[in-house]
Structures are given as C-alpha cells and as structure tokens.
Amino acid sequence: MKQKSWISIVFSFAAQCRLKIILSVLCAIISVIAGLVPYLSVYQIITQFIGGAPIMETVWMWCWIGLGAYALRFVFYGISTTLSHISAYTILENIRLSLAQRLMKAPLGTVLGESVGKLKNVLVDRVETIELPLAHMIPECISNLLLPIAVFIYLVCVDWRMALSMLITVPIAFVAYAMMMKNFNQQYADYMESNNYVNGVIVEYVEGIEVIKAFNQSSTSYEKFAHAVESFKDYTLKWYQSTWKLMNFGSAVLPSTFLGTLPVGLLLYYNGTLTPQDLVICLILSLGIVGPLMNFTTYVNEMKTVEYAVHDVDKLLSVSELPDEKTDVRLTHYDIHLQEVAFSYDQTQENNVLSHISLDIPEGKFTALVGPSGGGKSTIARLIARFWDVSDGSITIGGTDIRKIPLSQLADTVSFVTQDNFLFNCSIKENIRLGNPQASDEEVFAAAKAACCDEFILNLEHGYDTMAGDAGNRLSGGEKQRISIARMILKNSPIVILDEATAFTDQENEEKIQRSIAALTKGKTLLVIAHRLSTIKNADQIIVLKEGEVQASGTHQELLAENSLYRDMWNAHIGAKNWSAGSKEGR
Numbered sequence: 001m002k003q004k005s006w007i008s009i010v011f012s013f014a015a016q017c018r019l020k021i022i023l024s025v026l027c028a029i030i031s032v033i034a035g036l037v038p039y040l041s042v043y044q045i046i047t048q049f050i051g052g053a054p055i056m057e058t059v060w061m062w063c064w065i066g067l068g069a070y071a072l073r074f075v076f077y078g079i080s081t082t083l084s085h086i087s088a089y090t091i092l093e094n095i096r097l098s099l100a101q102r103l104m105k106a107p108l109g110t111v112l113g114e115s116v117g118k119l120k121n122v123l124v125d126r127v128e129t130i131e132l133p134l135a136h137m138i139p140e141c142i143s144n145l146l147l148p149i150a151v152f153i154y155l156v157c158v159d160w161r162m163a164l165s166m167l168i169t170v171p172i173a174f175v176a177y178a179m180m181m182k183n184f185n186q187q188y189a190d191y192m193e194s195n196n197y198v199n200g201v202i203v204e205y206v207e208g209i210e211v212i213k214a215f216n217q218s219s220t221s222y223e224k225f226a227h228a229v230e231s232f233k234d235y236t237l238k239w240y241q242s243t244w245k246l247m248n249f250g251s252a253v254l255p256s257t258f259l260g261t262l263p264v265g266l267l268l269y270y271n272g273t274l275t276p277q278d279l280v281i282c283l284i285l286s287l288g289i290v291g292p293l294m295n296f297t298t299y300v301n302e303m304k305t306v307e308y309a310v311h312d313v314d315k316l317l318s319v320s321e322l323p324d325e326k327t328d329v330r331l332t333h334y335d336i337h338l339q340e341v342a343f344s345y346d347q348t349q350e351n352n353v354l355s356h357i358s359l360d361i362p363e364g365k366f367t368a369l370v371g372p373s374g375g376g377k378s379t380i381a382r383l384i385a386r387f388w389d390v391s392d393g394s395i396t397i398g399g400t401d402i403r404k405i406p407l408s409q410l411a412d413t414v415s416f417v418t419q420d421n422f423l424f425n426c427s428i429k430e431n432i433r434l435g436n437p438q439a440s441d442e443e444v445f446a447a448a449k450a451a452c453c454d455e456f457i458l459n460l461e462h463g464y465d466t467m468a469g470d471a472g473n474r475l476s477g478g479e480k481q482r483i484s485i486a487r488m489i490l491k492n493s494p495i496v497i498l499d500e501a502t503a504f505t506d507q508e509n510e511e512k513i514q515r516s517i518a519a520l521t522k523g524k525t526l527l528v529i530a531h532r533l534s535t536i537k538n539a540d541q542i543i544v545l546k547e548g549e550v551q552a553s554g555t556h557q558e559l560l561a562e563n564s565l566y567r568d569m570w571n572a573h574i575g576a577k578n579w580s581a582g583s584k585e586g587r
C-alpha cells in the first residue's frame, strides 16, 4: 500500500483551523510584500538625490512609507505566527485525541503489548516535535520562499540582467546541496533508528534499575547504556563529518549574491546601460534575500523531523480496531460458553496457544481454571473480556456472541481483576469509586471493608483521601490488589473474573477476602484463576487446562479421584503449604 504523504496526514487533522492557516499564509504574504516596500522607498529616495534636486516632501513621504511598511511587516508577521501557532496546537490536540481514541478502540491486548516507553514517546515526544516546525513552517517557509521570488520579479522589472546575475550562486550551491542530500533519506532513517535505540536503552536502564541493583548488574548495564550513548554520538559525528564540507560550501556560496550582482552591475554601469540608482537598488535587494534563502534551507531538516514524527503517529493510528456494535443487546442470562475456541497471539495457526476449547461456565456458579503455567488460563480470561477476538470458534454470554455485545456493555457486564493493579493518581476513595462513579462514600467504605482494605487505608496519613500516587510506593502488592477487589465489589457486575487477584495477599487476609468474595458474588457468574488450589477447592466446577487444551473438569473431590495432573498439583500445593507452615513454626 502506498504510504500517505505526511502533509496530507497533517492537514487531515487541520479541519477546524483551515481558515486560520489560510489567514496565516495571507498575513505572511502581506508581511513579505510590506518587507519589500522599504527597498522601494530607498530606491525612490536615492533617485531623488541622484537626480540632483531632491524634493524634500517626496523624500519624507518615502521615509514614512518605508517606516510604515516596515512596521506593517512585523504586525502581519506577528498575526501570521500567532495564527500558525494556534493552528499547530489545534493540529497537535487533534492528533493526540485521535491517538487516545484509537488506543481505546484497538484490541486492549495490542495496546498492553506495546511498551509504555514507546507509547509515551509517540503520544508526547514525537507529537511535540511537530509543533515548532509546523508553527513556523506555515508562515515562514512561505515568506522565505516568496520573498526571493518577489525580489527576483522586481529585479526583472528593474533590469533583467541584474535579476539573472543575482541567481549566479544558486546552481553552484544547488549542486553542493544535491551532493550532500544524495543519501539524506537513508541517513536520516538510520539517525532515527539510532536515536530510538538509545532512547530505548535509557528507558530500560531507568525502568530496570531495581533489578539491576538487586542482581548487582550495575557495571554490565551501565556498559550497555554507555555503549548506546557513545555509538549514537559516533553515528551523528560520522554523519556530520560526511556532510559538513559540502554544507559549509553551499551555505557560503548561496547567500553570496554579490558575487554575481557586483561585477555584472559595475560592468553594466560603466557601459552606461544601468543607472546608478538601479545599480544601488539591485545590490541592496540582492543582499535582502540572503537571510530568507538561508532560512529556507534549514526547513529541509525540520521538514524531515516532522515527516518522521507524522509517520510514527500514523503507524499508531493505523492499529486495527476491534469491531464494535452500536446498540446494546438485552442479556437475560450470564452463563459463558466457549465453543471450539482457538487463539494465537500472532494470528498464525501453528502458534495457537488455545485449540478446540469448549467449556461452560454456568450462571450463578463458581468456576475455577487451574493448570500448569503457560497453559492458557489468563488467555481464556482475557478473551472473555474481549482484549482480543478469538481466532476461531466463539464465546457467548447468555447465548449472545460477545462480538455482538457493544464493548462498553461488555465492560459493564464483566469485572476483571488481575494481579497487575493500577492505581490512578487520585485519592484512594476515588480509586475505589472508579468501580461505580455513582456510589456514595458509605458504599465505597463498605466495599473497602469487604475487600479487607479498610484497616490499612485508615492507617494512612489522610485515610481514604490519601493520594494513591503518594501512597502508591508505600502500598504492598497485596494492598493494591485489595483496593482493586474493592473496586470490583463496588462495580457489582453479573460476571466476575479474578485472575490471580489475591496472589500477593497473605494467607490470613486471603481467607477473609475469599469469604467476602464468596458472599458478594453469590448468584453471579464467578471465574477464578488461582495457583493456590486451597482457595478454589470449594468451586462448583474446576477446569484443568494444560497446553491450551481442557484436560478434565469436575469438583475438587471428583478431580482428586480421577485426574492425575490435578492430584499431583494438589499434593504439591499441600506439600508447599505444610512446608511453609512448618518453617514458620520452626522459626
């Protein structure tokens, strides 16, 4: 598929500010024209003096016209850049909103699969790099390009030979720049790759600092860090060294318009074919375009920065969406049924992590999923919550395929608590209230009590009003899990999935939470994934999963009698529990 041009991508976000962009460009053009008027004034004043009998009123008039136009140039330039900055920020806002919306509509698994560093890099840093060049490119690029063109046209009107002589340096500089830019695209791509690599290593170094210290890997990790930074420096220096001669040559030659206009002008003057005032104005104007020409060349690099950033944004915006339904369906039952479900994370059949899974999770009953690590338990839970769609087969809730249930309705229907418990940086009370934004304070406190977190929250400095960010570092994994369970209790949805939701909780609290959960989920469809088999032995149904296939199902007693895998897992669990109790007693 042909890649969209970055300009068309940027302008697709500029719908609301098209008028501002047009006005910004118009103001830039007026500013350029106003910028030429002082040259015209100088020309008229020189003409007056060279003529021998200057009329002072005319001289003053041109002085005022020149000054007025000079002031106008800055006023219109100011309006133009203000409008272009507003437009650039509007474009940035639209890009960020579209990215956030796309992330909400993309399969959750795909979003979670991206590294936080990469997402932050695109949403914050890459988008930010677009603003400054965009805000300046719209008016300045146009005026810096238009000014030399306007000067050229003006000079053609004054004397076409002088106009051509002004351009004498352009082909020489062009050849130098063309040689320098020969491999620019590839070199810029390599530069970005090298830049991304060094960013990745830095983020990894900072994020992994705990592990680095714990495993005494500081020197090895530091070496990797230092190597990445050094190789980035080497790469940029090498690139710079390969281009600086041509770049400096081009930058020295391009603005030297005098090289053409001075000898040609003097020659024409001595030949008597150029008046002295025309000579002066041609020399002044040819100097006047030096700055804009130089500015224009710097935009080539900035345009590349924007191009790369825009394509990074576009890549994230092209992540496929989960198909969503618009109208809520009427669900009268909440039993879950998996029919011949197959799933692969990379969409290839040979890497299926689940194959031919058919199982019933009855409404109002407690079902547990157990089995060796990597067997696919969490994958099943995530598929029921529709983090991804199944590769084959179907999942139904109350007889309705979950792909036919709008994602927001599914989110209301299913409470999913995992061991990764994210707390937002608001008060603990508000973190719990996320489960049900309409809940009263009393309901929040009751949910916290049921999840056994009331006691430790009250011990925090500001109790329920403690900011989770401040408390986050002081809360243990188990405490954070209990806050998530309080959220789930408050949400009160008909289907509850707990994926190792109490894994970090100590035994005493776990038993209390289990009792609460059992009481609060009475009549709900409850699916629990747990390694501590003692927590699920009272389940109405236990499903044993191994290597993506259902091995057996039944009650605890039935499985103990009939399934050797479950029996072995149970014996190992009891052994570990006794060992742990014994070692505690022995202390």
Ligand SMILES: Nc1ncnc2c1ncn2[C@@H]1O[C@H](COP(=O)(O)OP(=O)(O)OP(=O)(O)O)[C@@H](O)[C@H]1O
Residues within 6 Å of the ligand: 113, 345, 353, 371, 372, 373, 374, 375, 376, 377, 378, 379, 380
């Ligand atoms: N995001 C992912 N991308 C690719 N493969 C994955 C992903 N998540 C899990 N897997 C793979 O899918 C398989 C099943 O993983 P899953 O987490 O469902 O197992 P599990 O039974 O829940 O394991 P555990 O008890 O250790 O949590 C494993 O081989 C795992 O490596």
